[in-house]
Amino acid sequence: MDSPGSGKDAASSGRVRDKQPTLDGTDRKLIALLQENARESVTELARKLKLGRTTVHERIAKLEKSGVILGYSTILSRNLGTPASRAIVMLSLVQRMQPAVMERLRRLPEVLTCHTVSGDFDLALMVEAPQMDDLDAVLDEIINLPGVERCRSSIIMTTNFDKG
Numbered sequence: 001m002d003s004p005g006s007g008k009d010a011a012s013s014g015r016v017r018d019k020q021p022t023l024d025g026t027d028r029k030l031i032a033l034l035q036e037n038a039r040e041s042v043t044e045l046a047r048k049l050k051l052g053r054t055t056v057h058e059r060i061a062k063l064e065k066s067g068v069i070l071g072y073s074t075i076l077s078r079n080l081g082t083p084a085s086r087a088i089v090m091l092s093l094v095q096r097m098q099p100a101v102m103e104r105l106r107r108l109p110e111v112l113t114c115h116t117v118s119g120d121f122d123l124a125l126m127v128e129a130p131q132m133d134d135l136d137a138v139l140d141e142i143i144n145l146p147g148v149e150r151c152r153s154s155i156i157m158t159t160n161f162d163k164g
Helices: 025-036 042-049 052-063 098-106 132-143
Strands: 087-091 109-115 123-129 148-155
Touching: 025 042, 025 052, 042 052, 087 098, 087 109, 087 132, 098 109, 098 123, 132 148
Parallel strands: none
Antiparallel strands: 087 123, 087 148, 109 123
């Protein structure tokens, strides 16, 4: 099999889990690549990730079986009735590092939006992950990006309305 999806999505086969597994950096990179092109061959994904084809195929199967990937084009799962963990993240950057930082942020599937802002910070992000542990891991990854000087995050407790 040289394509990641079987055509049958997890939602229709009843594979929705109560607790999502914690994703490591390789899983998040794989998901980002699938979000860019869900029809990318496993061989090409393996080349881009510098992993063996079998390893990538097994990771995709694990993500599908656990319910993290519900279908293609890649749909990240959310527990039914339980909202995902979200945070507003404000970043202060090293001068002239903004393009490099933004490119790295673009590759993180959990970063939904990135805005350039005025004031004490340079960027405002909306970050979402299936669980608080996953959100914590992504925030750690963001603060450790080269060029990030300071980070302030606010966990979203309740969404009162959303017009978007």
